[in-house]
Amino acid sequence: MNAAVLHTIGKPPRFEQFPEPSPLEGEVVVHVRAAALKPVDRAMANGSHYASFRELPVVCGLDGAGYLEDGTRVLFAGPRRPYGSMAQRTVVSRSRCFAIPDDVDDETAAALFNPGMSAWLSLAWRAQLAPGETVLILGATGITGRLAIQIARLLGAGRVIGAGRNVHTLSALRSLGADATIRLDQSEQDLAEAFAREAGSAGYNVIIDYLWGPPTEVLLASLTRTALTPASHRIRLVQAGESAGPTISLPAAVLRSSQLEILGAGSGNMPAPEVLANTLQELLARAASGELRIDTERVALVEIESAWARDQSGRRLLVIP
Ligand SMILES: NC(=O)c1ccc[n+]([C@@H]2O[C@H](COP(=O)([O-])OP(=O)(O)OC[C@H]3O[C@@H](n4cnc5c(N)ncnc54)[C@H](OP(=O)(O)O)[C@@H]3O)[C@@H](O)[C@H]2O)c1
Structure with a gap:
């Protein structure tokens, strides 16, 4: 079968033939229709992810949309290595397949799955x-x-603030539901002031962090209080990505002067399967009703090597086998 096969950590995968998968007990073969190319797929292949590939060759792709032998359309996650989603077929535990509702197409489902x-x-x-x-x-x-901006709105957030680097994209965030935006490309002092200003007197309750690295360090400096009085509220910072860097320097003072709690969101702390299934159902229902927007671009599997390094320009690439 055709597949995106990785031979060397740090190099892009190649379009090649790969042996057909055969299912073990509890597994199913999925005929893949679309697989999103995401930062985590690149990180797995360049060695920077905590769960990067250890054995090669391997087929790239953590998840996708496809259909089972009986025709059921599914989203699937975590194919058994060395199989991956960027191939004509893959193999995955039956428990990690979720039916796609009729009113959502395969490509929208595949694009939304991981980020949504x-x-x-x-x-x-x-x-x-x-x-x-x-x-x-x-x-x-x-x-x-x-x-995340759109979903925060759907979940009833009172105020949603988006911070980012790309000024053009930032200006479009209000149409997605942001009340305010913060440009990251300013001096550390101006950025810290902007974080403090947009927090207002009530402060942030929830921070979802896809960046880490220097922007997070500036944010934490802005959250550090100078008073000896108890802070008025909890701040839950969820560490979800590391686009700006894999580490930060964490001053002790921010933890002792505030009610900051730092959590992670990733494979190590997923909820129970029924919570996952319910969340996915709701996510796809919101997509079907047009309440969630995501920009996508299709790319044929045969183009995988050039697509791998391409600037996605704000669109999620969908690899089509
Ligand atoms: N934990 C999870 O389950 C999970 C799920 C999805 C994503 N993530 C992680 O979240 C991060 C973002 O994912 P994504 O899907 O949004 O990726 P994406 O669509 O490729 O966007 C990357 C984002 O990172 C920004 N960025 C890149 N380098 C930066 C830097 N040096 N300083 C500041 N901003 C920088 C980009 O800003 P510009 O717009 O200015 O280029 C853009 O906002 C990745 O680390 C990804 O692995 C984690």
Whole structure:
């Protein structure tokens, strides 16, 4: 079968033939219709992800949309290595396949799956966002950040602020539901002041962080209080991505002077399968009703090597086998 095969960590995968998968107990073969090319797929292949590939060759792609032998249309996640979603067929545990409703097409489902679930779970599950709370999305110009803005709104956030680098995309965030935006390309002092200004007197309740690195360090400096009085409210910062850097320097003072709580959102802290299934259902229902927007571009599997390094220009690439 045709597949995007990775032979060397740090190099792009190649369009090649790969052996057909055969299912083990509890697994199903999925005929893939679309697989989104996401930062995590690149990170797995360049060695920068905590779960990067250890054995090669391997087929790239963490998730996708396709159909089972009986014709059921499904989203699937976590194919058994060395199989991946960027191939004509893959193999995955039956429990990691979720039916796609009739009113959502395969490509929309594939594009939304990873960023939409991550944003929804970060807000609703990890941060336990309550209606009326103030949310800051750090890295709001990315595909996942833009979905997080929309989902925060859908979940009843009182005020939603998006911080990002790309000025053109930032200016479009209000149409997705942001009340205010913060440009990251300013001096550290101006940026810290902007974070403090947009927090207002009530402060941030929830921060979803897709950046880490220097922008997060400036944000944390702005959250550090100088008073010896108790802080008025909890701040739940959910660490979800590392577009700006894999590490930060964390001053002790920010933790002791505030009620900041730092959580992570990723494979290590997923909710129970029924919560996942319900969240996915709601996500896809919102997509079907037109309440969630995501820009996509199709790319044929045969083009995978050139697509791998391409600037996605704000669109999620969908690899079509
Ligand atoms: N934990 C999870 O389950 C999960 C799920 C989805 C995504 N993520 C992670 O979240 C991050 C963003 O994902 P995405 O889907 O939004 O990716 P994306 O669509 O490719 O967007 C990347 C974002 O990072 C920004 N960025 C890149 N380098 C930067 C820098 N040096 N300083 C500031 N901003 C920078 C980009 O800003 P510009 O717009 O200015 O280029 C853009 O907003 C990635 O690390 C991804 O792995 C995690």
